[in-house]
Amino acid sequence: MSDNGHGIGAPVKRVEDFRFLTGRGTYTDDINRPNQTCAFFLRSPHARAQIKSIDAAKAKSAPGVVAVFTGGDMQCGGIPCGWQVTDKNGEPMKEPPHPPLAKDKVSHVGDQVAVVIAESLSAAKDAAELIAVDYEVQTPVVDMEKAIAGGDVVHEEAPGNLCYDWELCTAEGGAKEVDDAIANSAHSVSLRIVNNRLAPNAMEPRAAIGDYDLASGEYTLYTTSQNPHVIRLLMGAFVLGIPEHKLRVVAPDVGGGFGSKIFHYAEEAVVTWASAQIKRPVKWTAERSESFVSDAHGRDHITDVTLALDAEHKFTALKVQTLANMGAYLSTFASCVPTYLYATLLAGVYTTPKICAGVKAVFTNTVPVDAYRGAGRPEATFLLERIVEQAARKLGVDRVELRRKNFIAPDAFPYQTPVALQYDSGDYHSSLEKALAMSDWEGFAARKKESAANGKLRGIGISTYIEACGIAPSAVVGSLGARAGLFEAATVRVHPTGSVTVFTGSHSHGQGHETTFAQIVAEKLGLPMENISIVHGDTAKVPFGMGTYGSRSLAVGGEAISRALNKIAEKARKIAAHLMEADAADVVFANGEFAVKGTDKKKAFAEVSLAAYVPHNFPHKSAHDDGEGLEPGLEEQAFYDPLNFTYPAGCHICEVEVEPETGAVTVAALTTVDDVGRVINPMIVEGQVHGGLAQGVGQALLERAFYDDNGQLLSGSMMDYTLPRAKDMPPLSGLQTATTETLCAHNSLGVKGVGETGTIGSPPAVINAVLDALAERGVTDIQMPATPFRVWSALQEAGK
Amino acid sequence: MRVQMTVNGKAVSGEVAPETLLAQFLRENLRLTGTHIGCDTSQCGACVVLCGGKSVKSCTMLAAQAEGADITTIEGMESPGGELHPLQEAFRQNHGLQCGFCTPGMVMSAADLLRQNPSPSEEEIRHWLEGNICRCTGYHNIVKAVQAVAAAK
Numbered sequence: 001m002s003d004n005g006h007g008i009g010a011p012v013k014r015v016e017d018f019r020f021l022t023g024r025g026t027y028t029d030d031i032n033r034p035n036q037t038c039a040f041f042l043r044s045p046h047a048r049a050q051i052k053s054i055d056a057a058k059a060k061s062a063p064g065v066v067a068v069f070t071g072g073d074m075q076c077g078g079i080p081c082g083w084q085v086t087d088k089n090g091e092p093m094k095e096p097p098h099p100p101l102a103k104d105k106v107s108h109v110g111d112q113v114a115v116v117i118a119e120s121l122s123a124a125k126d127a128a129e130l131i132a133v134d135y136e137v138q139t140p141v142v143d144m145e146k147a148i149a150g151g152d153v154v155h156e157e158a159p160g161n162l163c164y165d166w167e168l169c170t171a172e173g174g175a176k177e178v179d180d181a182i183a184n185s186a187h188s189v190s191l192r193i194v195n196n197r198l199a200p201n202a203m204e205p206r207a208a209i210g211d212y213d214l215a216s217g218e219y220t221l222y223t224t225s226q227n228p229h230v231i232r233l234l235m236g237a238f239v240l241g242i243p244e245h246k247l248r249v250v251a252p253d254v255g256g257g258f259g260s261k262i263f264h265y266a267e268e269a270v271v272t273w274a275s276a277q278i279k280r281p282v283k284w285t286a287e288r289s290e291s292f293v294s295d296a297h298g299r300d301h302i303t304d305v306t307l308a309l310d311a312e313h314k315f316t317a318l319k320v321q322t323l324a325n326m327g328a329y330l331s332t333f334a335s336c337v338p339t340y341l342y343a344t345l346l347a348g349v350y351t352t353p354k355i356c357a358g359v360k361a362v363f364t365n366t367v368p369v370d371a372y373r374g375a376g377r378p379e380a381t382f383l384l385e386r387i388v389e390q391a392a393r394k395l396g397v398d399r400v401e402l403r404r405k406n407f408i409a410p411d412a413f414p415y416q417t418p419v420a421l422q423y424d425s426g427d428y429h430s431s432l433e434k435a436l437a438m439s440d441w442e443g444f445a446a447r448k449k450e451s452a453a454n455g456k457l458r459g460i461g462i463s464t465y466i467e468a469c470g471i472a473p474s475a476v477v478g479s480l481g482a483r484a485g486l487f488e489a490a491t492v493r494v495h496p497t498g499s500v501t502v503f504t505g506s507h508s509h510g511q512g513h514e515t516t517f518a519q520i521v522a523e524k525l526g527l528p529m530e531n532i533s534i535v536h537g538d539t540a541k542v543p544f545g546m547g548t549y550g551s552r553s554l555a556v557g558g559e560a561i562s563r564a565l566n567k568i569a570e571k572a573r574k575i576a577a578h579l580m581e582a583d584a585a586d587v588v589f590a591n592g593e594f595a596v597k598g599t600d601k602k603k604a605f606a607e608v609s610l611a612a613y614v615p616h617n618f619p620h621k622s623a624h625d626d627g628e629g630l631e632p633g634l635e636e637q638a639f640y641d642p643l644n645f646t647y648p649a650g651c652h653i654c655e656v657e658v659e660p661e662t663g664a665v666t667v668a669a670l671t672t673v674d675d676v677g678r679v680i681n682p683m684i685v686e687g688q689v690h691g692g693l694a695q696g697v698g699q700a701l702l703e704r705a706f707y708d709d710n711g712q713l714l715s716g717s718m719m720d721y722t723l724p725r726a727k728d729m730p731p732l733s734g735l736q737t738a739t740t741e742t743l744c745a746h747n748s749l750g751v752k753g754v755g756e757t758g759t760i761g762s763p764p765a766v767i768n769a770v771l772d773a774l775a776e777r778g779v780t781d782i783q784m785p786a787t788p789f790r791v792w793s794a795l796q797e798a799g800k
Numbered sequence: 801m802r803v804q805m806t807v808n809g810k811a812v813s814g815e816v817a818p819e820t821l822l823a824q825f826l827r828e829n830l831r832l833t834g835t836h837i838g839c840d841t842s843q844c845g846a847c848v849v850l851c852g853g854k855s856v857k858s859c860t861m862l863a864a865q866a867e868g869a870d871i872t873t874i875e876g877m878e879s880p881g882g883e884l885h886p887l888q889e890a891f892r893q894n895h896g897l898q899c900g901f902c903t904p905g906m907v908m909s910a911a912d913l914l915r916q917n918p919s920p921s922e923e924e925i926r927h928w929l930e931g932n933i934c935r936c937t938g939y940h941n942i943v944k945a946v947q948a949v950a951a952a953k
Contacts, residue, residue, distance in 0.1 A: 288838065690941065717839075
């Protein structure tokens with residue numbers, strides 16, 4: 001342990017900032033390889049069509065063109081999905097083929113049809129226009145409800161466009177028992193909720209460079225990924241058949257991910273494969289309009305929910321039926337998002353005893369849908385916090401009191417929910433009370449009056465959420481169908497002069513791991529920050545890793561580092577004991593120094609590490625290992641597989657002003673109190689919350705990836721898709737964030753995760769606030785995004 | 801065609817196709833990769849540089865249009881001695897960046913704001929940054945960083 005000011009809990013300024021602030025970052029598109037070519041993908045303009053023929057002869061002979069490839073040229077596996085879901089009849093989910101380049105048909109606007117590789121990007125683009133594709137255009141399947149009603153199918157392999165019909169219902173009597181409980185309860189309330197489809201829009205568009213080395217037979221893929229080892233595994237083993245020792249995947253600086261850069265994408269496989277065909281590096285960078293039609297989208301659920309309550313207003317049962325859009329193909333995590341990351345969270349922070357969730361995953365002729373910041377948990381939270389709010393309004397009871405009454409009590413942990421998860425720790429009352437106080441909930445009436453005097457409708461909304469992070473315990477997710485263990489690996493290398501390099505399988509694309517992880521090292525080894533380096537994002541450097549998603553970096557990756565550090569400290573203590581001729585049990589390690597208890601004997605960490613590498617005076621292992629001696633060197637590895645998810649939870653409160661004449665909503669205030677477990681760097685935690693809140697406000701008020709009946713994405717550019725801008729967020733004085741702390745009970749750091757709290761907790765708080773503002777005009781429901789048009793229309797409708 | 805201009809105080813020139821954008825010239829010809837390209841509709845502002853002191857979106861300007869111009873990119877913001885520009889320092893102090901992709905554009909855009917209006921109100925800062933999208937920070941700390949520099953002047 002250490003008190004050097006850079007350890008756990010200190011708001012250390014970020015190590016990575018200097019290079020980003022001075023233009024010295026290295027993103028994938030910043031990399032050029034010698035003799036590199038440029039790739040351009042010809043994409044389908046149709047949502048659904050048969051490809052009758054492709055004539056690329058003219059393109060192949062166009063100036064500057066090196067090669068043109070189509071689906072027929074590329075003999076390889078399909079893009080795999082990483083999660084198996086077994087439907088309620090015991091059938092495996094339907095997994096239609098997903099070729100990296102379309103073979104006989106295209107299934108969404110943006111589907112890859114051909115790749116043109118040329119000496120310049122403009123030559124590749126010009127040549128792509130010369131490719132003649134004979135499409136037989138078919139009626140696309142766009143609307144989910146129509147998709148499952150019979151008729152056209154996206155894939156013959158999935159009759160009725162159903163990927164799976166899955167159920168999570170732990171009541172002994174199954175769904176009927178929950179239906180009966182609802183029928184026999186004193187009250188019930190129902191809602192239909194559309195969780196709007198979102199385009200993630202990390203600021204850095206995706207990019208990939210394939211670089212095949214003819215001399216060694218090794219492939220290198222530079223890519224904008226949140227998890228290079230996972231890409232190596234999926235692309236190497238399933239798509240291209242390249243063994244790990246011949247495939248290096250580098251994910252350098254990555255400009256935001258938010259889930260969209262978890263997945264293995266076709267372009268990665270195509271540039272890697274093509275590089276070996278033409279024996280030159282192949283580089284591709286998405287234009288933003290390509291991102292909109294090729295990056296996996298998020299959310300897109302239609303849900304019918306019913307909550308039942310007894311006469312005392314305790315929740316008795318919850319029934320949820322959801323249609324979840326998968327898009328045209330199953331992306332890497334797609335199948336698990338509306339099941340294991342959604343239905344399992346439907347207890348929320350409440351003691352609802354009976355819960356039944358049915359989820360139908362539906363194929364449509366749209367871009368694949370997969371995990372986007374929060375992934376399943378925002379959808380679960382939104383429907384819970386909307387239905388609880390609706391119940392309070394219907395019953396005419398205080399919405400805060402209704403929540404309090406149904407909270408899981410602080411002394412009830414570990415708490416087994418009726419939907420598979422066991423919460424290890426939490427205190428939902430304390431985050432609620434703190435948020436109420438910070439937001440001046442009691443003083444709202446006066447503010448509402450003031451707004452009214454200015455002709456504005458003011459509303460306040462609340463959400464009390466829980467989520468599951470630290471994905472994931474391998475045994476648990478294995479039993480749920482994950483095709484890989486979701487542990488994390490870390491290697492800590494102490495150099496001879498006492499500086500430290502940590503190799504982590506987590507990947508930072510804005511989260512600040514180079515700082516946070518270094519703080520863990522600073523804390524545990526008592527070293528200054530400048531003596532510590534964090535290395536990530538390269539399979540040739542980092543032995544193994546599962547990457548960053550689901551707020552897992554600290555709770556899984558950080559814990560792996562912590563465990564490797566423990567091994568370092570233990571070995572170093574034995575070396576120090578030898579050097580000081582003391583019993584190892586008498587040696588204490590603090591602030592970077594080993595000391596023999598009760599004496600003035602001391603050895604600095606650097607002296608001990610030098611002894612490990614210049615082991616002239618060293619407790620060597622004997623020829624026949626007696627179990628006591630040590631090997632030279634000071635490097636340790638840990639693989640950490642958590643025992644459970646972690647469960648951040650908290651309370652978000654939003655205050656809005658609505659202009660009734662225009663329907664424009666202004667977020668006047670946002671207050672968040674999140675229990676994310678132990679905080680390593682409060683500055684970074686706060687930043688994560690801010691960013692998540694902007695995306696939450698975006699979902700609630702602004703963003704919608706909208707397809708017309710022809711399967712054309714109408715909001716397919718940054719001019720059409722409304723990303724939150726600076727003026728869309730509350731003023732500095734209106735945004736308050738705070739934390740409460742209950743420690744995670746099953747990792748030694750006590751950490752839970754913070755990356756997704758903002759997108760999970762805030763959308764229902766915002767919408768509940770909008771509805772609170774509109775209540776006096778008789779509006780009782782509104783869907784996201786609550787755009788000015790929707791708000792205005794709702795006011796007109798209610799005023800009739 | 802040949803273009804010549806001054807970039808970060810140095811005279812530079814290069815052979816480009818007529819349709820080459822200033823952003824491409826900076827990134828590919830000069831290898832000044834701090835200027836980023838985040839969209840294709842002139843919305844995101846990751847490519848903002850200063851042209852004669854005024855902020856411009858370098859993805860919406862041809863290299864040829866910058867003939868003879870005085871361009872400053874994020875790489876030219878440090879002092880000759882290597883000290884961070886006050887805005888760069890303020891972004892660091894206020895945690896005004898996460899993934900770093902929008903950051904160069906944000907800094908360059910804010911520099912032009914403060915040139916024109918040394919003490920902008922919070923509302924003026926938010927309004928000015930309309931043309932710069934950040935998906936990580938929620939803008940809160942970016943606004944604080946710009947305010948901090950304005951307050952120090």
